[in-house]
Amino acid sequence: MTAIAPPVAARRTARARADRRKQGWVRRTPLLPALVFTIIVTQLPFLLTLYYSLQSWSLVRPGSEHFVGFANYVDVFQDSQFRTTALNTVIMTVGVVLIAMVLGVALALLLDRKFLGRGVVRTLLITPFLVMPVAGALVWKTVMLDPTFGIVNFILRPFGIGHFNWVGSLPLGSVMIEMIWQWTPFMMLLVLAGLQSQPTDILEAASTDGARPLQIFRELTLPHLRRYIELGIVLGAIYVVNEFDAIYMMTQGGPGISSANLPFYIYQRAFLGFQVGQAAAMGVVVVVATIIIATFALRLIFTSFSGTEQAA
Amino acid sequence: MTSADITTAATVGSATAAPRRVVAKRKKQRNSITWGIVGWVVGIIFFFPVLWMVLTSFKTEAQAYTNTPHLFFTPTLSQYRTVFDSGLWPYVANSAFATIVSTLLVLLLAVPCAFALSLRPVRKTRDVLFFFISTKMLPVVAAIIPIYIAARDLHMLDNIFTLVILYTAMNLPIAVWMMRSFFLEVPHELLEAAEMDGAPLRRTMREVILPVVAPGIAATALICCIFSWNEFFFAVNLTATQAATVPVFLVGFISSEGLYFAQLAAAATVATLPVILAGWVAQRYLVRGLSFGAIK
Amino acid sequence: MAEVTYDSATCIYPGADRPAVDALQLAINDGEFVVMVGPSGCGKTTALRMLAGLEEIDDGSIRIDGKDMVGVPSRDRDIAMVFQNYALYPSKTVGENMGFALKMQGVPKDERGRRVREAAKLLDLEPMLDRKPRNLSGGQRQRVAMGRAIVREPKVFCMDEPLSNLDAQLRVQTRTQIAELQRRLQVTTVYVTHDQVEAMTMGERVAVMRAGQLQQFASPTELYDRPANVFVAGFIGSPAMNRFEATADSDGIHIGDAVIQPSDAQRQAVQGHSKLVAGIRPEHLSLGDGPLTMEVSLVEDLGSDSYVYGHLAGDAESSMIVRSGRVHPRPGEAVKVAVDTAHLHLFDAASGLRLGD
Numbered sequence: 001m002t003a004i005a006p007p008v009a010a011r012r013t014a015r016a017r018a019d020r021r022k023q024g025w026v027r028r029t030p031l032l033p034a035l036v037f038t039i040i041v042t043q044l045p046f047l048l049t050l051y052y053s054l055q056s057w058s059l060v061r062p063g064s065e066h067f068v069g070f071a072n073y074v075d076v077f078q079d080s081q082f083r084t085t086a087l088n089t090v091i092m093t094v095g096v097v098l099i100a101m102v103l104g105v106a107l108a109l110l111l112d113r114k115f116l117g118r119g120v121v122r123t124l125l126i127t128p129f130l131v132m133p134v135a136g137a138l139v140w141k142t143v144m145l146d147p148t149f150g151i152v153n154f155i156l157r158p159f160g161i162g163h164f165n166w167v168g169s170l171p172l173g174s175v176m177i178e179m180i181w182q183w184t185p186f187m188m189l190l191v192l193a194g195l196q197s198q199p200t201d202i203l204e205a206a207s208t209d210g211a212r213p214l215q216i217f218r219e220l221t222l223p224h225l226r227r228y229i230e231l232g233i234v235l236g237a238i239y240v241v242n243e244f245d246a247i248y249m250m251t252q253g254g255p256g257i258s259s260a261n262l263p264f265y266i267y268q269r270a271f272l273g274f275q276v277g278q279a280a281a282m283g284v285v286v287v288v289a290t291i292i293i294a295t296f297a298l299r300l301i302f303t304s305f306s307g308t309e310q311a312a
Numbered sequence: 313m314t315s316a317d318i319t320t321a322a323t324v325g326s327a328t329a330a331p332r333r334v335v336a337k338r339k340k341q342r343n344s345i346t347w348g349i350v351g352w353v354v355g356i357i358f359f360f361p362v363l364w365m366v367l368t369s370f371k372t373e374a375q376a377y378t379n380t381p382h383l384f385f386t387p388t389l390s391q392y393r394t395v396f397d398s399g400l401w402p403y404v405a406n407s408a409f410a411t412i413v414s415t416l417l418v419l420l421l422a423v424p425c426a427f428a429l430s431l432r433p434v435r436k437t438r439d440v441l442f443f444f445i446s447t448k449m450l451p452v453v454a455a456i457i458p459i460y461i462a463a464r465d466l467h468m469l470d471n472i473f474t475l476v477i478l479y480t481a482m483n484l485p486i487a488v489w490m491m492r493s494f495f496l497e498v499p500h501e502l503l504e505a506a507e508m509d510g511a512p513l514r515r516t517m518r519e520v521i522l523p524v525v526a527p528g529i530a531a532t533a534l535i536c537c538i539f540s541w542n543e544f545f546f547a548v549n550l551t552a553t554q555a556a557t558v559p560v561f562l563v564g565f566i567s568s569e570g571l572y573f574a575q576l577a578a579a580a581t582v583a584t585l586p587v588i589l590a591g592w593v594a595q596r597y598l599v600r601g602l603s604f605g606a607i608k
Numbered sequence: 609m610a611e612v613t614y615d616s617a618t619c620i621y622p623g624a625d626r627p628a629v630d631a632l633q634l635a636i637n638d639g640e641f642v643v644m645v646g647p648s649g650c651g652k653t654t655a656l657r658m659l660a661g662l663e664e665i666d667d668g669s670i671r672i673d674g675k676d677m678v679g680v681p682s683r684d685r686d687i688a689m690v691f692q693n694y695a696l697y698p699s700k701t702v703g704e705n706m707g708f709a710l711k712m713q714g715v716p717k718d719e720r721g722r723r724v725r726e727a728a729k730l731l732d733l734e735p736m737l738d739r740k741p742r743n744l745s746g747g748q749r750q751r752v753a754m755g756r757a758i759v760r761e762p763k764v765f766c767m768d769e770p771l772s773n774l775d776a777q778l779r780v781q782t783r784t785q786i787a788e789l790q791r792r793l794q795v796t797t798v799y800v801t802h803d804q805v806e807a808m809t810m811g812e813r814v815a816v817m818r819a820g821q822l823q824q825f826a827s828p829t830e831l832y833d834r835p836a837n838v839f840v841a842g843f844i845g846s847p848a849m850n851r852f853e854a855t856a857d858s859d860g861i862h863i864g865d866a867v868i869q870p871s872d873a874q875r876q877a878v879q880g881h882s883k884l885v886a887g888i889r890p891e892h893l894s895l896g897d898g899p900l901t902m903e904v905s906l907v908e909d910l911g912s913d914s915y916v917y918g919h920l921a922g923d924a925e926s927s928m929i930v931r932s933g934r935v936h937p938r939p940g941e942a943v944k945v946a947v948d949t950a951h952l953h954l955f956d957a958a959s960g961l962r963l964g965d
Binding site: 027028029030031033034035037038041042043044045046048049052107110111113114115116117118120121122123124125126127128129130131132133134135136138139140141142143144146148149151154181184185186189190192193194228231235238241242244245248249262263266267270271276279280283284286287290291293294297298300301302 | 344345347348350351352354355356358359361362364365368376377378379380381420421422424425427428429438440442443444445446447449450451452453454455456457458459460461462477478480481484485488538541542544545548549558559562563565566571573576577580583584587588590591592595598599602603604606607608
């Protein structure tokens with residue numbers, strides 16, 4: 001039986017399609033190493049965590065693991081300590097992010113003005129963000145906030161607060177102060193980028209239209225800054241929720257769990273209590289909460305900032 | 313209006329112009345000085361803890377561990393000597409190794425990846441980018457348990473390469489996004505001109521594109537180094553003695569048996585100095601790295 | 609009454625070696641449409657911005673309606689400005705953009721709305737009042753920028769090259785609209801452009817500037833017929849006026865090998881000046897028997913007439929343009945050119961200034 005040769009046109013499209021597919025793979029190859037590496041190193045652990053969360057497992061008794069379904073989750077939500085640390089996490093995140101953002105906006109406005117040595121001041125202001133978090137926490141705990149020998153109490157002595165035990169009496173607050181110090185530059189840089197991206201002729205137009213500086217700020221600058229502030233709050237929240245270093249160095253979560261946040265509590269359960277199943281379940285809960293915040297971040301990054309905003 | 317009237321108006325006008333011009337100029341200078349003062353005061357306040365840390369590191373313990381802090385003193389290097397003699401070097405070596413090797417790996421993987429996602433977009437570019445960011449946003453604490461167990465079972469605990477792998481995965485999303493934003497800035501006329509000049513892709517990449525994005529690569533590398541060097545969570549959980557990094561070294565100073573302020577200040581200074589310098593150098597690109605290239 | 613007077617107004621940017629605007633002297637009448645024109649860097653935009661309060665008046669003064677503006681901030685000058693890139697407020701709708709200045713003045717909402725709608729009707733913007741600038745075309749944005757200025761009923765309109773971002777056809781259309789609008793509203797307008805065609809068609813009087821200095825301030829006809837110096841002669845009119853090196857003596861005016869007989873008045877004017885620049889527009893030269901010889905290099909046939917480009921015989925460096933009818937010579941030919949001496953312009957070669965009337 002003779003094979004019927006397909007007509008020329010069909011042959012050509014078939015070849016074109018094969019070419020395009022080959023082109024597609026040529027384009028995709030540079031992508032793959034990074035993609036595959038990331039998938040293996042980041043996604044597998046999460047899947048395993050999900051698996052562990054359904055097990056009852058203690059690291060001190062190897063071989064004891066067995067499937068318990070959602071029992072861990074039930075325990076987690078009934079755990080009062082989980083609720084306390086969850087609340088701490090919320091307080092810490094909301095407090096640090098909002099205060100750092102307010103300070104960040106103020107500092108960005110300051111750095112937007114011209115004055116002598118502005119570049120140096122900017123460099124000084126971004127330094128807290130560059131300081132190794134554990135080093136920063138260590139320095140704040142000892143050199144700054146120590147009740148007897150810390151410089152903060154020395155400065156406050158004329159105001160009568162000379163011997164306050166910051167880290168002892170105000171553990172969550174102290175950690176928050178350190179974190180606000182570290183995160184304000186981050187907010188400042190984002191807002192500053194926003195301020196500097198505002199086209200000057202719009203501000204000039206407002207000036208000739210009779211607007212005073214405060215009016216210009218309220219009517220034009222703030223709306224323009226909105227998406228930068230939103231991005232700062234959402235990204236900041238994601239990072240702050242996961243904060244670990246400062247708590248480890250300053251208070252170890254204590255006294256008790258008064259300054260522990262969820263990541264630290266999970267760490268305690270896993271590495272100090274060796275209760276893998278429960279820790280895994282808590283981890284999953286934190287992941288779900290983060291996903292919700294992260295969706296906002298992603299939406300902002302992809303829509304708000306992918307177009308260009310011009311002075312119309 | 314006759315020309316005489318115009319001239320009189322002119323002289324009257326310029327008589328009042330001069331003092332008003334001076335007043336306006338002086339007000340501008342006054343404003344600039346006020347902001348300058350506010351700026352410097354605020355800058356020094358924020359910088360103060362770092363400044364105090366560095367100053368303390370040059371004091372003796374007696375000078376540091378005191379009720380009334382000294383601003384003026386004769387500096388000494390004895391704290392630094394102690395810190396290094398007590399074995400800081402291996403930690404520095406580990407940190408340096410993990411940082412440099414992971415950053416090189418990151419660049420090796422991220423540059424082609426970013427290139428594919430920017431200059432030669434594939435279908436699902438958005439999804440891939442989305443995926444990369446999402447890995448950065450998920451809490452590490454939820455992944456640490458399996459990673460720990462895997463490392464333990466593979467005998468990779470206390471092994472510097474474990475950190476290298478993890479840091480690479482940690483920085484890859486940032487690097488991909490940053491490099492992509494730099495690639496997008498290459499004017500496509502440049503590519504079109506190279507194509508018309510008959511250059512094949514790899515050649516174009518090497519001789520045309522790479523020189524243009526070289527500062528971007530440097531900035532990305534610096535930012536990755538900053539995050540790797542400062543990383544604590546993985547280091548403290550997955551290393552012990554052989555592979556411990558500088559942040560882990562600092563943990564030794566929070567013991568309750570006497571706090572050695574000057575010494576820990578010295579250790580903290582050594583720990584933070586490289587990154588502070590790197591950050592000062594890469595300042596311009598910091599925002600881009602932090603916002604995943606969304607903001608320049 | 610909104611007269612605008614520049615009285616020796618000067619602006620120097622810090623670090624520059626010459627002023628951006630050097631002792632500008634201009635008296636603009638109430639309701640007049642004045643155009644400032646010149647090549648880039650001539651200071652026209654700076655002069656406009658000094659009037660608007662966006663640049664410092666470093667020396668001299670600027671008066672609006674008799675009141676000195678030195679030290680007075682933009683917002684207190686009652687000036688409306690149309691920016692080159694329109695500078696529309698991106699976060700506000702068209703209606704809010706147009707009403708912004710009124711809002712700053714504290715005008716109540718109803719009246720604001722009324723005045724905005726009136727201006728919108730004038731500019732055909734009514735259907736767009738609720739849109740944001742990013743959803744508008746370039747031409748629509750330009751109209752919103754104009755509308756924003758009109759609503760304010762200010763003392764002066766300042767316009768900074770408002771047509772330069774429009775395509776050619778739209779530009780011509782909008783040009784006439786702006787001129788009509790100004791005639792209707794009778795607001796003193798200072799308009800900056802680098803395009804001398806815009807200047808000539810729109811301005812009642814035109815100020816030609818160069819390197820910060822005013823060259824001539826007169827009506828378009830005056831600029832065309834009696835340019836005050838060589839620069840203005842070459843800048844105004846397209847294609848440009850022919851300018852030849854020339855000398856004068858008892859025989860007449862020598863251009864190259866040719867001799868041209870001037871009128872008595874012209875002869876009088878060049879007394880005492882040996883080196884001259886002789887200017888004559890392409891339309892005042894004609895192909896045919898005459899004193900000049902031209903070597904043709906190129907002919908542009910525009911349909912209604914044509915322009916013959918070339919150079920003076922014997923002077924390959926020179927440039928010469930002659931307007932011709934449908935019949936024209938071919939490139940490479942040498943032709944004779946006649947001169948309409950009544951329209952000969954004579955300038956002193958050293959100073960560039962016009963000689964005679």
